[in-house]
Amino acid sequence: LAKTTQPISMDSYEGQEVNITCSHNNIATNDYITWYQQFPSQGPRFIIQGYKTKVTNEVASLFIPADRKSSTLSLPRVSLSDTAVYYCLVGRLGGALTFGSGTRLQVQP
Amino acid sequence: DAGVIQSPRHEVTEMGQEVTLRCKPISGHNSLFWYRQTMMRGLELLIYFNNNVPIDDSGMPEDRFSAKMPNASFSTLKIQPSEPRDSAVYFCASSLGRFNSPLHFGNGTRLTVT
Numbered sequence: 001l002a003k004t005t006q007p008i009s010m011d012s013y014e015g016q017e018v019n020i021t022c023s024h025n026n027i028a029t030n031d032y033i034t035w036y037q038q039f040p041s042q043g044p045r046f047i048i049q050g051y052k053t054k055v056t057n058e059v060a061s062l063f064i065p066a067d068r069k070s071s072t073l074s075l076p077r078v079s080l081s082d083t084a085v086y087y088c089l090v091g092r093l094g095g096a097l098t099f100g101s102g103t104r105l106q107v108q109p
Numbered sequence: 110d111a112g113v114i115q116s117p118r119h120e121v122t123e124m125g126q127e128v129t130l131r132c133k134p135i136s137g138h139n140s141l142f143w144y145r146q147t148m149m150r151g152l153e154l155l156i157y158f159n160n161n162v163p164i165d166d167s168g169m170p171e172d173r174f175s176a177k178m179p180n181a182s183f184s185t186l187k188i189q190p191s192e193p194r195d196s197a198v199y200f201c202a203s204s205l206g207r208f209n210s211p212l213h214f215g216n217g218t219r220l221t222v223t
Contacts, residue, residue: 034211043113043200043214044152087152097212099144099152 004088009104018075020103022088025069033064033071034097036087044087044099048073075105083107111135113215115201121221127189130218133182134203142202142212143176143186152200158184159206191222 005023012018024033032051036044048055050062050071061074075082085102114133122128134141142157156166161178169176173192178184188195198219202212 036212042216043202044212045214046211049211098154101151 004090004100006086006088006100006103008101009106011106011108012078013108014079015077018078018082018105018107020073020075020086020088020105021070022073023070024088024090027068027090030092031090032092033062033068034089034091035060035062035073036089036099038085038087038102047086078105078107080107080109113201113203113213115199115215115218117218118216119219119221121223122191123223124192125190126222127187128191128195128220128222130186130188130199130201130220132184132186132201132215134184134201135213136182138203138205138213139181140204140206140210141178141184142204143184144200144202144214145197146200146217147197155186188220191220193222196220196222 032049034049035047037047038044048057048060048062050064052064052068055062063072083106085104087099087102089097089099091097113135116131120128140159143155144152145155146152153168155168156176157164158178161181174188176186186199198217200214200217202214204210204212
């Protein structure tokens, strides 16, 4: 499974756009990139997944460059409720995924 | 859909006792995963099943841990005997098992072994 590296923590203010970048230099051809969000006392929640270029849903956007060695999760206009830990995972979906340390996002008023 | 249901939400037990954690996956999902989360080690995959068959149990810490999936709608994770270092939040997740299907997690069982 490809190893991922992401910042330990980030701070932002309400209404700002937040970009969290994840490095995955050893990503394999069949690997997808998936992001999860975890609030305290809850299980991780799926946010978005992608293989290449850009993916957008109602919650976030995922940008993946052509070499796929990194990816950026973009959260538009964050609110206090976006304070959480965000995990970047790389692997073949449907199988086991390894979680890294995640990025702790703190949104301030 | 009720999502992945885990029970109990909290479990406090004494060292040496047997602990059984339970999980009901989302109906129709054919892959089931058990994870453990601690501050020190983060989220660790313990074992996962596909169509009720254990596929990879390399993450199970030691023989004190065992997991079963007797049918598509139920799984258990048992620790016998329990030790204080087993204290953690244990999550169950399920997925459709297809190539691009995400994991759906339950809200976990917080286990405290004294």
